[in-house]
Amino acid sequence: MKKLMSTILESIDSPADLRRLSIPELVVLSEEIRERIISVVSEHGGHLAPSLGAVELAIALHYVFDTPRDKVIWDVGHQAYAHKLLTGRRDTFHTLRQCGGISGFCKRSESEYDVFDAGHASTSISSALGIASARDLAGEDFKVVAIIGDGSMTGGLAFEGLNNAGALGRDLIVVLNDNTMSISKNVGAISTYMTDLITNPLYNRLKVDIWELTGKMASVGQRIRTLVARLEESAKTFLVPGMVFEALGFRYFGPIDGHNHTQLIKTLKHIKNFKGPILLHVLTKKGKGYKFAEEDASKFHGIGAFEKLNGTVNAHPKAPSYTEIFGKAMVQLAASNKKVVAITAAMSIGTGLTAFGKRFPDRFFDVGIAEQHAVTFAAGLACQGYRPVAAIYSTFLQRAFDQIVHDVALQGLPVVFAIDRGGLVGEDGPTHHGVLDLSMLRQIPNMIVMAPGNEDELRHMLKTAIHYEEGPVALRYPRGPGVGVPLSSRLHLIKIGTWETLRQGSDAAILAVGSMVRPALEAAQLLSKNSVEVSVINCRYIKPLDTNILRDVASRYSHVLTVEENILNGGFGAAVLEFMETEGLEETRVIRMGLPDRFIEQGSRNVLLSQLELDEQGISSRLLRELGK
16 A cells, blocks of 8 residues: 555656546545655644645645646645645655745745745635636636635635625636634634524524424424434535625535545536636545644644654743743733733734633634734724733734724824744745834834843733833744743833843944844854954834933944844834934944845744854854954
């Protein structure tokens, strides 16, 4: 069996090879693909559970449609590992998410089969509709299929796309991969729609009446009751969900078993030539084929390296992560302040708020993959005197820029933005690096922007942010473990706009932000070995700046180096330059270190920081060059 499995996958260089296989061979191929995905992800990490659930779907789509002529667009892209294996990337799949390897998401520059770059949720329907419209304008003839699921239907953009697609009436197939989950368990009105229907009094009264009537029919009553019982489940999942999509202008088909090759292929062949917008509802199991992922799909959604035989995640670093520290501090602060509420956009585990949700269920809100709504929802809470803390990954907060400006900052509302994954995040790559937030937020009036130099300072900053009443506060912290400092027994406030001098030196000053504080201190030690003594300042407030320290630095040093894990355009270093120009302090040379004006590829965070010279060696070398030493 193992030899057969290996032979089949090794023979698939493109979907054209796939289409020559029989159904039994496709079943074996599915097993092998799962084994390959599990093996590679267990070594390097990745999005395991969502991709395991979509193996048969990927096979069926490439089996039925003439890809790459026909366009198959995956939403988010973390369901697409099987798609990658089937489209010429089998021999490079072991490099998944590694520096210089293939992306963990769909990427147009990587393959002609990757029709649209993906990394954020809910984009497939809108992009597919654009492609279908371009096809029709050009008089071309190919199929367009959008695959959406894993919670992406909770995003408003998905429904904007559905609404427009139904109105335009173009030939388009949307496959809803329904695994009942996003990253954490699905939430919201859509996921509870069926429950509301089957508990409706009218529905149940009709059911009782039919049941009583058939009980009086001696000869055929029992057979009718049996038929009704069988049909009830179909009525719940077939008739009613279809009404939603039919109302939006789609022809609805399903739900069908997303792990049944025969049914998938047969259905796709039937609907591929239908005219107008089509929605196919496919039921799959997240983590399919790997016991541990099936039992805990949330844990194995996006996971680091793990032991394949028992599903045990490899040992964590000794220092707790910033996310863990944040989550514990939230529980501590909410215990003493009943106005503190927590908001997440389908990332309760990823943002460290699971314990908060269990301890304070009435003050915990998971709004689904809907960052725009999360921000405006927080604004509404703040209007009524609550202290909402919206915990959102930096890269996803980009989607809610207008809401931050219009609904929060313009009104001066005290919303706290806990911005996780600020800076480079590693193997997830450019779609997930949070490298624009300092530039994005610094320009907004009424906004306080802070970044802790270590995990203990994060706790004090969170307390400060929650107590600040005059407007919004953004608290930005990196992915991964803290630096290992001891945690204070009591939390205290940090005066707004104040920095902290950590080391005194006579030759130059390093102004470091957040995650760059530790490498700046280590760089200072390296410089000291070269007889260069530098001051290191923890610039924990990006806005407002500590103008007292800046004036002092400008009066004492000819060279000032700013270091940030953010794009240089409009970032912290730019803020320092602006201040020097405004104050007439241009004689002080400001050297800015940060991220260049390009998207940074994937790779481990340490490797990327080294390549970008944002580690202790790169910082010390740059300052030595600037000082002529």
